[in-house]
Amino acid sequence: MNVIDQSVAKAMARSVSTITEETTASEIAGLFAERGIGSAVVVDPDTDAPIGIVTESDIMRQVALSADITSVHAGSFMSAPVITTSSDESIHKAASLMKEHSIRRLLVVDDDDIVGMLTTTDLTHYLPRLRNTILRDRDDLVGQ
Amino acid sequence: MNVIDQSVAKAMARSVSTITEETTASEIAGLFAERGIGSAVVVDPDTDAPIGIVTESDIMRQVALSADITSVHAGSFMSAPVITTSSDESIHKAASLMKEHSIRRLLVVDDDDIVGMLTTTDLTHYLPRLRNTILRDRDDLVGQ
Numbered sequence: 001m002n003v004i005d006q007s008v009a010k011a012m013a014r015s016v017s018t019i020t021e022e023t024t025a026s027e028i029a030g031l032f033a034e035r036g037i038g039s040a041v042v043v044d045p046d047t048d049a050p051i052g053i054v055t056e057s058d059i060m061r062q063v064a065l066s067a068d069i070t071s072v073h074a075g076s077f078m079s080a081p082v083i084t085t086s087s088d089e090s091i092h093k094a095a096s097l098m099k100e101h102s103i104r105r106l107l108v109v110d111d112d113d114i115v116g117m118l119t120t121t122d123l124t125h126y127l128p129r130l131r132n133t134i135l136r137d138r139d140d141l142v143g144q
Numbered sequence: 145m146n147v148i149d150q151s152v153a154k155a156m157a158r159s160v161s162t163i164t165e166e167t168t169a170s171e172i173a174g175l176f177a178e179r180g181i182g183s184a185v186v187v188d189p190d191t192d193a194p195i196g197i198v199t200e201s202d203i204m205r206q207v208a209l210s211a212d213i214t215s216v217h218a219g220s221f222m223s224a225p226v227i228t229t230s231s232d233e234s235i236h237k238a239a240s241l242m243k244e245h246s247i248r249r250l251l252v253v254d255d256d257d258i259v260g261m262l263t264t265t266d267l268t269h270y271l272p273r274l275r276n277t278i279l280r281d282r283d284d285l286v287g288q
Contacts, residue, residue, distance in 0.1 A: 005275075026207065026210075029204050029207040029208040032201075032204050033208035038200075056201060056204050057176075057182065057200060059204060059207065060176050060177060060200050060204070063169075064174045064176065064177035065177075069207060092271055092272050092275040095268050095269070095271035095272050098268055098269075099269045104264070104265055104268075120263070121248055123264070123268045123271060124239050124242055124243070124248075124264040124268070125239070125243045127267060128236050128239050128240045128243070131149075131236040137282075138282075141282065141286060142285060
């Protein structure tokens with residue numbers, strides 16, 4: 001298997017922050033600052049099913065619209081549905097999916113359970129490792 | 145040359161939005177929404193030299209701190225100095241630099257002139273193309 005065909009599981013983050021449709025924009029901004037994160041998944045509180053996602057850009061848009069961020073709720077400005085992938089999908093296909101949808105994050109779902117999040121930052125951190133493996137791979141081939 | 149050693153110039157965006165230290169957080173939020181961007185470079189209005197950068201996360205932090213975003217200025221909360229690279233730097237070194245500094249953007253500067261911006265999104269969009277070239281490269285090697 002070529003290294004670039006490795007799975008999403010190798011590069012994704014396993015911790016995902018969740019909120020509900022009722023969470024306000026200012027609460028979300030506080031959560032992002034406190035945890036140093038840039039997105040939260042909106043889940044149905046009864047089933048834990050992902051129903052949307054809120055990113056820094058979504059909060060920014062509310063600020064730009066001069067919305068009252070202490071009262072505007074995630075449900076009214078989240079992006080939905082969430083674009084998802086599975087942990088055994090290949091990294092290059094995940095990258096293509098992000099490009100296709102012009103998004104920076106993919107929620108990773110296996111058998112209806114949220115198992116992680118893959119971001120453009122995760123893929124960038126993966127690049128130098130990818131290069132080393134490619135060069136080793138190439139040396140092996142040339143040595144054959 | 146291995147494809148992953150290709151230059152930053154191949155993947156970077158050539159348009160960079162600039163602001164000054166006087167620009168307010170709400171003006172910046174408006175600019176981000178209007179242009180669909182996530183960062184702006186703070187420049188010295190006399191010399192055009194980059195002195196800092198403001199990202200969505202920086203604005204979010206001001207919102208989380210309940211700052212008055214109509215009066216707080218870029219100069220008071222920008223990240224400085226800006227981490228830069230040059231357009232002839234290799235993509236994998238740029239990716240390593242982002243990881244090292246925990247940042248998602250690198251300003252591209254050649255001979256003191258801002259020539260572009262490289263983001264984790266640009267690198268992600270580059271991945272599928274990278275894969276195709278790697279596979280072709282590998283076929284060539286195996287065919288030798």
